[in-house]
Amino acid sequence: MLGTSLLGRLRRRDPGYAVLRRAARLTLVVCVVFYTCRYGLGSPVLATYALFGTVAAGVFAQLPGPARQRARILLTALPVVWALVTAGSLLAGSTWAAAGGMLVIGFVVAFAGVGNPRLVGLAGAFQLFYILASFPPYLPGAVPVRLAGVTLGVGLLAAAEVVLWPDPVPVSYRHRLAEAADRVAAFLDATASALTDPHGGHGGRDTTRERAYAAVGELALRRVPPTWAPTAADARDRALRICAAALRGVLADADRLAADTPPKPIPDLAAARLLRQRADTTRAFGRSLSTGAPPVDLHDLDGAIRQAEVAYPAVQDDVPRLCRDATALALAGQVRILGVGARVAAGSRLGGADADSGLFEYARHGSWTLYWQQFRSHLVPRSAHLHSALRLAVALALARVAAGTLELTHGFWVLLATLTVLRTSAADTRMALRPAVLGTIAGAVVSGGLVLVIDDPIVYAVALPFALMSAFGVGALLGPVWQQALFTLLLTVVFVQLSPEGWRLAEARLVDVLLGGSIGVLVGVAIWPRGASRDLRQNAARYLATSGDAIEQAVQAVLGGAPPDRVLDRAHRRMILVDSSYCQYHSERHDPPGERVDWDDIVSAGHRVVPGAESLLRRNPPGCLAGWPAAGALLRDSAGQLRSAYDDLADRIGHGRPTGSTPPATGCSDELDRIGPLLGGAGPGAPVRHVVEVDRWLASLADGLARIRPPSGDAAVGRNGKT
Numbered sequence: 001m002l003g004t005s006l007l008g009r010l011r012r013r014d015p016g017y018a019v020l021r022r023a024a025r026l027t028l029v030v031c032v033v034f035y036t037c038r039y040g041l042g043s044p045v046l047a048t049y050a051l052f053g054t055v056a057a058g059v060f061a062q063l064p065g066p067a068r069q070r071a072r073i074l075l076t077a078l079p080v081v082w083a084l085v086t087a088g089s090l091l092a093g094s095t096w097a098a099a100g101g102m103l104v105i106g107f108v109v110a111f112a113g114v115g116n117p118r119l120v121g122l123a124g125a126f127q128l129f130y131i132l133a134s135f136p137p138y139l140p141g142a143v144p145v146r147l148a149g150v151t152l153g154v155g156l157l158a159a160a161e162v163v164l165w166p167d168p169v170p171v172s173y174r175h176r177l178a179e180a181a182d183r184v185a186a187f188l189d190a191t192a193s194a195l196t197d198p199h200g201g202h203g204g205r206d207t208t209r210e211r212a213y214a215a216v217g218e219l220a221l222r223r224v225p226p227t228w229a230p231t232a233a234d235a236r237d238r239a240l241r242i243c244a245a246a247l248r249g250v251l252a253d254a255d256r257l258a259a260d261t262p263p264k265p266i267p268d269l270a271a272a273r274l275l276r277q278r279a280d281t282t283r284a285f286g287r288s289l290s291t292g293a294p295p296v297d298l299h300d301l302d303g304a305i306r307q308a309e310v311a312y313p314a315v316q317d318d319v320p321r322l323c324r325d326a327t328a329l330a331l332a333g334q335v336r337i338l339g340v341g342a343r344v345a346a347g348s349r350l351g352g353a354d355a356d357s358g359l360f361e362y363a364r365h366g367s368w369t370l371y372w373q374q375f376r377s378h379l380v381p382r383s384a385h386l387h388s389a390l391r392l393a394v395a396l397a398l399a400r401v402a403a404g405t406l407e408l409t410h411g412f413w414v415l416l417a418t419l420t421v422l423r424t425s426a427a428d429t430r431m432a433l434r435p436a437v438l439g440t441i442a443g444a445v446v447s448g449g450l451v452l453v454i455d456d457p458i459v460y461a462v463a464l465p466f467a468l469m470s471a472f473g474v475g476a477l478l479g480p481v482w483q484q485a486l487f488t489l490l491l492t493v494v495f496v497q498l499s500p501e502g503w504r505l506a507e508a509r510l511v512d513v514l515l516g517g518s519i520g521v522l523v524g525v526a527i528w529p530r531g532a533s534r535d536l537r538q539n540a541a542r543y544l545a546t547s548g549d550a551i552e553q554a555v556q557a558v559l560g561g562a563p564p565d566r567v568l569d570r571a572h573r574r575m576i577l578v579d580s581s582y583c584q585y586h587s588e589r590h591d592p593p594g595e596r597v598d599w600d601d602i603v604s605a606g607h608r609v610v611p612g613a614e615s616l617l618r619r620n621p622p623g624c625l626a627g628w629p630a631a632g633a634l635l636r637d638s639a640g641q642l643r644s645a646y647d648d649l650a651d652r653i654g655h656g657r658p659t660g661s662t663p664p665a666t667g668c669s670d671e672l673d674r675i676g677p678l679l680g681g682a683g684p685g686a687p688v689r690h691v692v693e694v695d696r697w698l699a700s701l702a703d704g705l706a707r708i709r710p711p712s713g714d715a716a717v718g719r720n721g722k723t
Contacts, residue, residue, distance in 0.1 A: 396415055451492065
């Protein structure tokens, strides 16, 4: 019954047997390289590095993509692996030299992930290659043998990734975008039908709307595995993030149109025609992202937008129509941003006005320039990535000093325990310590008893494949305590064959884990213990304040002021920090009160400003309303109120206290009723469309703020306004 219960538990936790397949693949490769090197060639050093090279690349490297892509990444990383093993071997003669190297390499390897999430998946493996080589014995002459061992292990693992039970490929971010585009397009069709026939019985529209919001919700970075998230510095990943923001804007505008359906059928409604056309265009853009189809040409879309602008009603007393047509134009502008982003994501070069667009300015630069810009954006005191990299580097360096000073036989295990336990926040680090200690104690007790009873290395050679499957398959499914216990047992099985030490091997393992775990906890408590929580609040506050400034300057531009290029660029740089903190925050453990802040809506409130301003200024060029003072006064007042709302929200988020209320959500016609007298007094040829579009943009941003659930007083914060 116990065996049946255990098998059932494993099936529930690994329904596709992905973990067990990965463990079986790793077991086969480890057994081949270890038996060949240890017993075939008689080289314990070669066997050690081949085994740990395979384990580091197979367990600690979390790589995205299909099997061939993962194999290619492993082989491409070999020169870095050689450099790390060589550096560790040459610095192993001095504890302080090795610790200094650990500090530098630990930081560089961890911080390199800000430019590419694929490097984040390799960071743990890279750390281990240096750690293993940086401990005595100091044998510079053994470097070629060590390099041969890791090359053999990594090379065979790369081949096994392709040949042996390849893992199923997770849904990529491009496919998520394509699915969301298809769902949003379906909602556009349903909304267009409701506009032309409001009494036609659209029972499925609510379902279509829910599906669209669910699909767009899956684009949130916190819902995407870190190694799959489009957070790299290159142009394609940036374009994918812009596509996601544009889809959110399309959906929000469609929702506003759906809420303002006309009371009577209007068969030839211009807004409905534009919606149907943009639904087909949105689907096409989505398909070009997922299937690798040729990029969709923007000529037809630009022609339809120009036609809609020319056909914009000149009758000022039809406020609902003015509103619907302006919202449809804004929606079409967001679809165009989606299209340009899809072209950049496909690798196409931009031309014409798009090449000079501030939103896609990055597409003019090479990858190295973009990586440097992203690195520079994170070299600031409020970067969550910078904090995490420094914490990890300091912890590993201290662990190396402790292991060297105490002359521990297996000091490598101290750093491995620190690397395993340390998290981005003190709370998560403490939570990781307990299972590590309990599992190691259980494993040490069993291992010590086993070594006392059985001392024949051949028995352990036979048991190696079973220990590997248990540690990397069964342990990974049953939980961290089991995983640590079975991993301790695996280390005993391996080291008995390399250098028999009897029961003291289990004792050394327990001492090393306790020391390494304690160092991890101490560093976690002493250095930025709150993790990304505080960083996210500060970065979001600055981002929202900059977004409010961008809103006001965009309105000033259409009234004759200077273009807001500099503030939009500043908002983009702060968006990078917010996205980084946002992703890390959702990987951490938080107390229930801290979840009172709706970070999804808060981040979205900022993300809608830059693409919206870009789209607005494309259709409403700077100075288009300079000759209408009455409109200028009204729009300045609205923009000032909205900026105050953004500043107020920024203050509330930054300090964790409510300082006011956000603007209430308003319907399209209700909002335009406020500017009705202005439109009624407009003379022939007045730029009515520009006034309505700018006003609608401000109203849509206000609606986004109104959806945010603010912190409920002190329940969301601690004393003195601290989270």
